Structure formats: C-alpha cells, structure tokens
Amino acid sequence: MSRPAQARIHLDHIVANYQLACSLHPAGQALAVVKADAYGHGVVRVAQALAPYAPAFAVACIEEALELRAAGLTQPVLLLEGFFSNDELPVIAEQNFWTAIHRPDQISAVAETCFSRPLNIWLKVDTGMHRLGFALEEVAGACQQLLALPQVGRVTLMTHFANADCLVAPGVDVSTQLAGLAAARQGLDLDISVANSAALMAHPAARQQWQRPGIMLYGSSPLAFPDEVAQQLQPAMSLVSEVIATRWVPIGESVGYGSRFVANKPTLVGTVAMGYADGYPRQAREGTPLMVNGQRTRLLGRVSMDMLTVDLTEVAAAALGNPVEFWGLQLDANEVAACCDTISYHLFTGITRRVPRLYLTR
Ligand SMILES: *Cc1c(COP(=O)(O)O)cnc(C)c1O
Numbered sequence: 001m002s003r004p005a006q007a008r009i010h011l012d013h014i015v016a017n018y019q020l021a022c023s024l025h026p027a028g029q030a031l032a033v034v035k036a037d038a039y040g041h042g043v044v045r046v047a048q049a050l051a052p053y054a055p056a057f058a059v060a061c062i063e064e065a066l067e068l069r070a071a072g073l074t075q076p077v078l079l080l081e082g083f084f085s086n087d088e089l090p091v092i093a094e095q096n097f098w099t100a101i102h103r104p105d106q107i108s109a110v111a112e113t114c115f116s117r118p119l120n121i122w123l124k125v126d127t128g129m130h131r132l133g134f135a136l137e138e139v140a141g142a143c144q145q146l147l148a149l150p151q152v153g154r155v156t157l158m159t160h161f162a163n164a165d166c167l168v169a170p171g172v173d174v175s176t177q178l179a180g181l182a183a184a185r186q187g188l189d190l191d192i193s194v195a196n197s198a199a200l201m202a203h204p205a206a207r208q209q210w211q212r213p214g215i216m217l218y219g220s221s222p223l224a225f226p227d228e229v230a231q232q233l234q235p236a237m238s239l240v241s242e243v244i245a246t247r248w249v250p251i252g253e254s255v256g257y258g259s260r261f262v263a264n265k266p267t268l269v270g271t272v273a274m275g276y277a278d279g280y281p282r283q284a285r286e287g288t289p290l291m292v293n294g295q296r297t298r299l300l301g302r303v304s305m306d307m308l309t310v311d312l313t314e315v316a317a318a319a320l321g322n323p324v325e326f327w328g329l330q331l332d333a334n335e336v337a338a339c340c341d342t343i344s345y346h347l348f349t350g351i352t353r354r355v356p357r358l359y360l361t362r
Pocket residue numbers: 033035080160195196197198212213214215216222
C-alpha cells in the first residue's frame with residue numbers, strides 16, 4: 001500500500017519518562033521541553049500526551065509556542081531563546097508565554113512596551129557556557145531593573161550547563177557553574193532553573209524549583225556513562241522500514257555508490273526503504289548496527305537518498321518484507337549516533353517530513 005519507512009512514536013513512553021523526570025525531584029516542577037517539533041517526535045501529539053501532567057512547556061521560539069496554542073494547548077510556554085524582535089513582546093504577554101531575557105537591551109524593550117498582563121521573565125545567566133546570558137556581576141542590577149517594572153510579573157533565574165553529561169568535565173563543570181549562579185543570586189529571593197536532562201539525572205545539586213528535561217522525555221540518555229536513571233528510560237521513537245529486495249552478491253563485487261562495500265564472501269544483501277532524505281545519516285559508518293527480524297546485523301555500503309543496504313547473510317528467515325529497526329526499542333539510538341559521529345538529538349531532529357509518524361498510546 002505504501003512505503004514502509006515509518007517513525008513509531010510511543011506516547012506512553014514519553015509520559016512515563018516525564019513522570020520519571022518529575023520523580024527525581026518531587027519538590028520542584030518540570031517544564032516539558034518540546035522544541036524542534038518535540039525533538040522530531042511531533043510537537044502537537046507529544047504536547048497533548050503530556051498536557052495532563054506538565055504545568056508548562058518550553059520551546060526555542062515564538063513560532064513553536066504559537067503552534068502549541070493553535071493546537072489548543074493552554075499551559076504557559078517558555079521561550080528558551082527569548083524574543084528575537086521587540087514586536088513579539090505584546091504577543092508573548094497576550095498568549096501567556098514566558099520569555100528568556102539574555103541581553104540588557106531586552107530589558108529596555110520590556111520597559112517600553114505596554115502589556116495586557118504582567119510578563120513572566122526567565123533571566124538567563126552566563127555561568128560559563130558563554131553562549132547567552134548576563135555576566136554574574138550584571139545579574140543583581142538586571143533583576144532590580146526588571147522587578148521595578150510594573151510590566152514584569154515573576155522573575156526566574158536560569159542557566160545552562162556546558163558539561164553536565166560527562167563524568168569528568170573537559171571544561172567548566174557543573175559545580176563551578178552552580179557556584180557562580182549562587183553568588184549572582186545573593187540577596188535575591190528568586191526561583192532558579194538550571195537542570196537539563198543530564199544535570200537532572202546525574203547532578204542532584206542541580207535539582208531546583210524548575211527542571212528543563214528534553215532528551216530524556218524521548219527515552220534517550222544524554223549521559224556519556226552508565227546511569228541508573230538512564231536504564232529506566234523508555235525509547236520513544238522506533239525508526240523502522242522493510243526489506244524491499246534481496247540478492248546474493250559474489251566475492252569481489254561491490255554494493256552501492258562509490259563501491260564502499262566489497263564482498264569478501266558470498267553475501268546476502270537486503271535493500272531497505274530508508275535513506276538520508278528520510279534523515280538516516282549518510283555519515284553512518286560501514287557496519288553501523290541495525291535490527292532485521294529482531295536480529296542484530298549491519299549496514300553495508302553508503303547510504304543513498306531513499307535506500308540503504310544491509311547484511312542478511314546471518315539473519316534467520318531473511319526475506320522480502322522483513323521488518324527493519326534502525327533505532328528504538330531494540331537498538332539504542334546512542335549506539336547508532338556513535339557510528340555517525342553525532343548524538344541521538346541530531347538523529348531524532350533529523351527525521352524528515354517524508355517519514356510518517358505513527359502514534360502509539362500503549
Ligand atoms: C534544549 C534545552 C534544554 C533541554 O536539554 P536536554 O539536554 O534535551 O535535556 C534545557 N534548557 C535549555 C536552555 C535548552 O535549550
């Protein structure tokens with residue numbers, strides 16, 4: 001009937017992962033981070049599944065937040081990257097979005113705007129990531145300015161870690177960043193939010209009023225080391241397809257573009273409907289693992305736009321129509337990502353429009 005490439009999205013797993021995130025710090029609350037189309041899982045369905053549990057969502061920009069409103073979701077939505085132009089501000093207040101502020105001139109923009117209701121602001125503090133935010137010594141002044149404005153409701157301090165995912169930080173570590181924030185917050189009675197998934201999972205000191213779990217909701221661990229919480233995550237995306245052709249390739253013959261794979265023994269090659277135009281990375285190395293009939297085997301040759309080739313020689317009952325899983329319930333996306341010099345975030349967000357999402361609730 002149709003091309004078998006599909007991303008199966010296990011909404012019940014996303015809910016379970018969100019509940020696991022919350023259970024790590026019941027005294028606080030967790031924004032559900034659903035930016036980038038819920039990391040490629042489909043933001044509307046994911047947000048609808050989380051809506052009974054999540055007090056608020058977080059996205060990158062106003063366009064993503066408006067998509068949630070268009071779908072009928074009523075929770076506050078935090079704009080993690082703030083606003084890009086000042087004309088977004090009235091809409092932000094009207095729609096009950098919360099916005100990050102990361103530059104001094106954005107405070108002036110707020111001061112010069114009339115709002116239909118008080119604006120909740122998340123002041124971004126640069127504690128060592130050096131991407132966005134106020135320097136530590138600017139924080140007190142910025143907060144004073146904001147809190148003096150009638151336009152402003154609550155102010156929350158937020159920072160982001162550079163190395164929460166590693167056991168030994170190659171640069172600035174979590175405790176240094178936390179100490180910086182604590183110093184900047186001296187004398188200010190404000191809520192704070194610091195934890196992404198990695199910090200929430202592995203750094204108890206980062207568990208504060210608001211957590212910001214993203215990747216863990218989708219069942220993939222960001223941690224570069226084994227972890228007890230990581231073991232409890234349930235993969236949310238199974239990327240699947242089917243074998244659409246098989247052939248025996250004799251010794252010395254090659255497969256695919258650039259003849260990267262050359263058979264050193266008679267090889268049963270399966271051609272699968274999945275390619276880089278679906279988001280399966282062309283960077284995948286020779287031998288990248290995948291599952292056929294529930295059995296682990298390997299990628300052969302270069303990934304093409306719409307197809308790729310796999311080794312069926314050792315696969316039991318290898319035949320046309322065999323189910324293939326590229327990552328998901330049977331194979332950790334992190335393992336595939338490592339064979340593509342990337343991370344699971346990149347794999348998930350790279351799945352293109354051509355791949356239909358099938359939503360499962362149990
Ligand atoms: C994306 C993002 C998060 C979520 O990070 P994960 O590693 O996916 O948990 C948290 N905070 C900010 C500021 C982000 O941009």
